[in-house]
Amino acid sequence: MAMSASHVLSAGSIAVRPARASRAASANAEMRILPSGKAISFVPQRDVVLRVSEGTAWVTLGLGLSNEASLQAGDLVLHAGHTVVLKAGQSVVIESKRQAPLVYHFPKNQGGQPNLDEQPARWFTRFQWGKTDGSMFYNI
Template identity: 40%
Template sequence: MSASHVLNFQQSAVRDRSSGLDVYRLDSGKAHSLRPRVPMALRIASGRAWVTIDDPMGECDPAAGDIVLHAGQTLWIAAGQHAVIEPLGRDAVQYRFDISRVVKNETAGQGVVSARGPACCA
């Protein structure tokens, strides 16, 4: 992932052997600010994450706010939308932040969560 897509990396990356994708680890007490230039998918690999989303234009958006994500859940983040991810609780969170084929081929809704179970709103 280049700095042109994501700013303020404060985590370490390891390559997932099964998928070949970078998985980032964010320790408790750290935060990561995301503002992608293209629509991206935030996928939680392990742990729980508290994600705060702002509207890309700084306006009031019903999809904006706080969302709790669990392992296996995906949050679609629109181009220009600001999101801050931090671990929920004392454990680290591991996640991927990448362009999805679905996002490349379709217009993704802002703040849409795809998961095995529903996301929790804080």
């Protein structure tokens, strides 16, 4: 059977639907931009999903205070389109791995925003230096 233009168009429209749904989900989440050479650290108070939209992220996961064996600790490299689940109480450091800025978000239908805009817990502030607005912290 020969393929006509209508076959190609109908096949293309089917393939586009998931991409549209993904873009719509991304539009519902607050996109964050991390400039090249900058880092952010935080401890989520609930499980959240981190999704990289553009660029490459170097994500360092720690055990936090819990030292639970179930928490994954170590370094991950995430490219555009990749996701990772961040567990509650786990210390997280995100930085841009390449020269380009990193664009990322926390999908609202998968846990929403972690406590990035809240003040760090008192124990956490003792081990960090940076701006008081929480935009950039460095662990000691």
